[in-house]
Amino acid sequence: MSEVYPIPAETAKSALIDEKTYHEWYDRSIKDPEGFWAEHGKRIDWIKPFTKVKDVSYNGDVHIKWYEDGTLNVAANCLDRHLAKRGDQTAIIWEGDDPSESAHITYRDLHERVCRLANALTDLGVKAGDRITIYLPMIPEAAVAMLASARIGAVHSIVFGGFSPDALAGRIQDCDSSIVITADEGLRGGRKVPLKANVDKALETCWSVKNVVVVKRTGGNVHMVTGRDSWYEDLVAKAAPTHTPVEMSAEAPLFLLYTSGSTGKPKGVLHTSGGYLVYASMTHQYVFDYHDGDIYWCTADVGWVTGHSYIVYGPLANGATTLMFEGIPNYPTVSRFWDVVDKHKVNIFYTAPTAIRSLMREGEEPVKKTSRASLRLLGSVGEPINPEAWTWYHRVVGDGRCPIVDTWWQTETGGILITPLPGATPLKPGSATRPFFGVVPLMVDAEGKELLGATEGNLCIADSWPGQMRTLWGDHERFKQSYFTTYPGRYFTGDGARRDEDGYYWITGRVDDVINVSGHRMGTAEVESALVAHPKVAEAAVVGYPHEIKGQGIYAYVTLIQGEEPTEELRKELVNWVRKEIGPIASPDLIQWSPGLPKTRSGKIMRRILRKIAENDYGALGDTSTLADPTVVDDLVENRMNRV
Numbered sequence: 107m108s109e110v111y112p113i114p115a116e117t118a119k120s121a122l123i124d125e126k127t128y129h130e131w132y133d134r135s136i137k138d139p140e141g142f143w144a145e146h147g148k149r150i151d152w153i154k155p156f157t158k159v160k161d162v163s164y165n166g167d168v169h170i171k172w173y174e175d176g177t178l179n180v181a182a183n184c185l186d187r188h189l190a191k192r193g194d195q196t197a198i199i200w201e202g203d204d205p206s207e208s209a210h211i212t213y214r215d216l217h218e219r220v221c222r223l224a225n226a227l228t229d230l231g232v233k234a235g236d237r238i239t240i241y242l243p244m245i246p247e248a249a250v251a252m253l254a255s256a257r258i259g260a261v262h263s264i265v266f267g268g269f270s271p272d273a274l275a276g277r278i279q280d281c282d283s284s285i286v287i288t289a290d291e292g293l294r295g296g297r298k299v300p301l302k303a304n305v306d307k308a309l310e311t312c313w314s315v316k317n318v319v320v321v322k323r324t325g326g327n328v329h330m331v332t333g334r335d336s337w338y339e340d341l342v343a344k345a346a347p348t349h350t351p352v353e354m355s356a357e358a359p360l361f362l363l364y365t366s367g368s369t370g371k372p373k374g375v376l377h378t379s380g381g382y383l384v385y386a387s388m389t390h391q392y393v394f395d396y397h398d399g400d401i402y403w404c405t406a407d408v409g410w411v412t413g414h415s416y417i418v419y420g421p422l423a424n425g426a427t428t429l430m431f432e433g434i435p436n437y438p439t440v441s442r443f444w445d446v447v448d449k450h451k452v453n454i455f456y457t458a459p460t461a462i463r464s465l466m467r468e469g470e471e472p473v474k475k476t477s478r479a480s481l482r483l484l485g486s487v488g489e490p491i492n493p494e495a496w497t498w499y500h501r502v503v504g505d506g507r508c509p510i511v512d513t514w515w516q517t518e519t520g521g522i523l524i525t526p527l528p529g530a531t532p533l534k535p536g537s538a539t540r541p542f543f544g545v546v547p548l549m550v551d552a553e554g555k556e557l558l559g560a561t562e563g564n565l566c567i568a569d570s571w572p573g574q575m576r577t578l579w580g581d582h583e584r585f586k587q588s589y590f591t592t593y594p595g596r597y598f599t600g601d602g603a604r605r606d607e608d609g610y611y612w613i614t615g616r617v618d619d620v621i622n623v624s625g626h627r628m629g630t631a632e633v634e635s636a637l638v639a640h641p642k643v644a645e646a647a648v649v650g651y652p653h654e655i656k657g658q659g660i661y662a663y664v665t666l667i668q669g670e671e672p673t674e675e676l677r678k679e680l681v682n683w684v685r686k687e688i689g690p691i692a693s694p695d696l697i698q699w700s701p702g703l704p705k706t707r708s709g710k711i712m713r714r715i716l717r718k719i720a721e722n723d724y725g726a727l728g729d730t731s732t733l734a735d736p737t738v739v740d741d742l743v744e745n746r747m748n749r750v
């Protein structure tokens with residue numbers, strides 16, 4: 107039995123949802139989803155109100171539609187509708203990489219900036235439905251670009267600034283973007299990131315791009331291509347400060363976000379407008395128990411879905427004050443997070459377990475020397491949080507006062523699906539606890555048989571919620587294959603989970619060939635294809651292994667082509683090669699030279715064995731008799747790289 111943390115009296119007093127309300131609302135949301143979502147669909151402003159709530163089939167061709175005959179503009183919901191009441195309230199607090207730089211942007215100011223960029227994009231010929239690739243650092247212009255895109259009905263595709271030119275090019279080509287919005291350079295931990303130079307490199311292979319808009323962040327020297335590149339500052343200075351938002355259908359695409367799958371190249375996850383905004387704003391309000399006037403900080407990057415739903419769309423739709431942080435947790439010191447909390451009097455703080463684990467290693471003093479008295483609620487996202495990190499977060503960061511919401515969700519889900527609600531859920535360290543309203547988790551075994559009661563298995567969701575992805579860009583077939591064919595009629599998450607006797611869910615991690623490195627999702631297939639693209643590599647197999655800080659590390663088994671020497675230099679060269687091909691987040695942590703890989707007689711690599719060896723759990727390799735050459739396993743065990 108794990109320890110239970112009751113709801114603190116202080117939290118219970120002011121929480122938006124108490125335990126009784128949670129159960130009432132949850133039951134209603136399951137018994138009468140149409141009625142429940144019709145009611146909560148009204149939380150946003152519709153230009154033409156919807157009359158249909160839900161049209162979903164997880165079978166056959168699979169279609170997912172919410173509020174389909176309603177029309178709205180997402181940016182108007184995040185800005186215009188707040189102006190009368192909150193024009194002078196801060197919408198975004200921006201905290202720069204350098205602690206001496208910060209800014210407060212009011213709703214009125216943000217509205218004007220978005221209108222100007224919307225006009226400038228229109229002048230460049232960008233129309234509703236066009237794709238805009240955004241490759242920006244964590245500066246307010248990233249939020250402005252997202253909202254300007256939404257305002258004109260375009261579809262944004264943000265590419266994380268840590269991705270390489272090749273990875274960027276692949277994402278631009280896949281959706282045929284006509285425009286890229288970037289910056290001269292990014293700034294993280296005092297180091298410059300050559301964003302514009304990366305764009306130039308990427309565009310050598312992208313023919314669809316007509317315009318590049320460049321924000322001046324560092325003033326660094328960059329090459330501007332005449333006729334293609336323009337400075338953001340010049341464009342918005344010339345543009346009009348008002349703009350009429352374009353009326354969009356509820357099911358109009360809002361954004362694309364590429365994420366790793368278990369096979370092949372990254373998938374363009376498509377989210378649409380109405381249902382997404384209802385779900386992002388509703389989860390933001392109730393999961394974070396957001397009250398008017400609260401200062402809310404999510405430390406994610408807008409390059410990931412967490413930044414989309416819980417830095418920009420959810421909070422701004424709710425008229426919240428959201429903090430955007432350009433830097434990293436350990437610059438200039440390991441107290442940075444807590445210094446920022448004190449500086450801006452942050453009430454709600456949402457981060458990833460990997461950040462907690464790396465700060466935990468520095469001891470309590472860098473935390474304890476800060477006040478953190480403003481904190482009321484803590485959150486965790488992106489990977490399982492181990493109970494040790496959870497209790498440290500609770501005891502040291504939250505001084506034992508603040509509940510922790512461990513929020514489980516995915517790029518595909520658009521918003522949080524399994525989570526505590528602070529005033530409604532007693533906590534267990536390491537458990538994402540219970541489903542949000544309208545969400546029906548389902549546990550199945552490998553054959554798809556539903557498992558009841560306390561159990562362990564594969565996590566599916568029985569029915570749709572408004573924030574669910576609608577398709578994969580240009581590949582509806584892959585969408586069906588990836589999510590609805592393993593267990594027909596159900597959405598398969600790719601995660602394994604345990605459900606305990608209280609009905610609490612404990613996510614155990616991916617059960618497919620996706621690994622989670624520092625909360626970033628990586629397809630092992632992507633790292634493998636980057637490795638085999640190296641001229642000296644004949645074959646590669648990549649698996650995850652437990653890593654103290656990152657959650658999972660990347661372990662690569664590499665077979666060199668005949669005659670190549672396995673040297674330390676080559677090892678370093680391969681690590682750099684993968685960094686260059688994909689980005690630093692994909693760097694292998696360990697590379698084992700493997701004269702052979704364990705294969706079945708039909709040539710299939712037995713990853714189960716490779717995972718075990720990488721986990722240093724080589725005593726229990728299971729049946730190896732079906733291998734074409736069982737002796738390769740002995741060599742791999744003998745030369746294993748992880749001996750902890």
Ligand code: PRX
Nearest residue numbers: 487488489490512513514515516517613627
């Ligand atoms: O394995 C789960 C893990 O992250 C995966 C989704 O990754 P991504 O699409 O990049 O989105 C991350 C941010 C929502 C999931 O399939 N994951 C996410 N949150 C948790 C988690 N695992 C355990 N506990 C969580 N709270």
